[in-house]
Amino acid sequence: MYKNLNRTQKRRKLSQFIMFGFFRVSAAINGIALLIIFYFLVARGWRAITWTFLTQPPMDSMTRGGILPCIIGTVCLSLGAIIAALPIGVASAIYLNEYAFQGRALRIIRLGINNLAGVPSVVFGLFGLAFFVVYLKMGVSILAGALTLGVLTLPVIIGATEEALRAVPETYREASLGLGATKWQTIYRVVLPTALPGILTGGILGLSRAAGETAPIMFTAAVFFTPSLPSSIFDEIMALPYHIYVLATAGTEIEATRHLQYGTALVLIVLVLGLNLMAIIYRARLQKRQ
Amino acid sequence: MEKSLKIAIKELNFFYRDFKALTDISLDVYAHEVTALIGPSGCGKSTMLRCLNRMNDLIPYSRVEGRILLNEQNICDPDVDVVSLRRRIGMVFQKPNPFPKSIFENVAYGMRVNGIKDKAYIAQQVETSIKAAALWDEVKDRIHESALGLSGGQQQRLCIARAMAVKPDVLLMDEPCSALDPIATQKIEELIHQLKKTYTIIIVTHNMQQAARVSDITAFFYLGKLIETDVTDTIFTRPKLKQTEDYITGRFG
């Protein structure tokens, strides 16, 4: 009998070893994929990164010069998207998670939000064109593009915020209500501060998503080429992802501008990582304060 | 001293959906006494406690019948302002649940949400409450550090301080010592002795010795019914019912 026990134990150890090995490899694949992408971009694009590249508009049919308008455009669009979407997304999540009666109607709304997350981004682009650009007469502009991207990021933000709110222990709410706080005071003073790091994560994800999208801005904000920087939110604008797309598919000299395409992609990735890093540092500071 | 009636529970029934968690409970609680609720797990002690500050309102599928008179006002009435009721009836939970805020802010919280703005008064009251909870000496140098850095016993005393800072009438304690070591438990029991001069206390406990040590009145619950209630000494020495005796002597079930 003792021998038997020994054998099962060995088998259990082996199966644990195999499973853990599998998990480890799976986790490693993610990291490696990111590294490969990054390596690829650096190897092919770093030659393009010069001071001129970062501070000048494109020249000579975009075969020389820089990408400054695109950088500024992408920053405007993604920040605009977050400014528009974060308050609405957080408010919706608060309503869904804290106030709404948890019943059938709520399940349907949730289903709607989840499906919204699965809608292809080009559909958002068409929606933005029809609604913001044409119907609301915003024209092709930063405003229309930022709002379209905002709609696109809403499900991401709502999802992350709801998750963050659900992670706030029920005991905090009970403690607060038990001291004579109203529901809103409880949410405002205890639940939201506790959930803030998680909400910020949602914001980061939304921002990254918005910065990288091409299709939604194609019809609503971005133009092929403009040498001037935008002066108001009603101006059209260049943007990094769309610029890459244009250079790679419709430029006059697709092959000759390869390094510019990779350079632009590198700038986009660094920009997104930079934005993420800022938010991560801010989040860490918040968490430490708690 | 003349006993004065603080809370009168009258023919109370409580339901979670169709499940009747409390059946026909009638119980009197007197001011400046400690009333202990004892009984096996799942018999409805927490449910009883949570009826008293309407915490069960948070459970949408729950329903209550009967009356609970606090200073002769029926607090089960839907018109009752639960926010001010909960300010008057403080609660200390089974697991210490300080907010992820500083020690100071934890205790100040109740005053802040109740609209007190006077900084000097808040600071004063925070200190008084923490002292009353026998915690001051341990935390006075780190009052602005996170409450989550305190030990379990310290956290629980902080929760007691937090509950006292809004000057409630009644203090409900749901197994306040269940997560604590004997020394922290002893501190809290001593604290309860002090507190009953000011407050009316209702405590749930699984620890028979604790009930015997801290309470004046003991109520024995079983399967949602109040089986026997009497002066604590009497319950523990000459209970009237066999069921009660079996439970307190550990011969239960």
Ligand SMILES: Nc1ncnc2c1ncn2[C@@H]1O[C@H](COP(=O)(O)OP(=O)(O)OP(=O)(O)O)[C@@H](O)[C@H]1O
């Ligand atoms: N939220 C709820 N929904 C449905 N049933 C519940 C809920 N809370 C408690 N109950 C049920 O009500 C009964 C009484 O529960 P209660 O928590 O009041 O018991 P208790 O005496 O406090 O037990 P313990 O000593 O384990 O804390 C139990 O049968 C429990 O399963």
Ligand SMILES: [Mg+2]
């Ligand atoms: Mg309980």
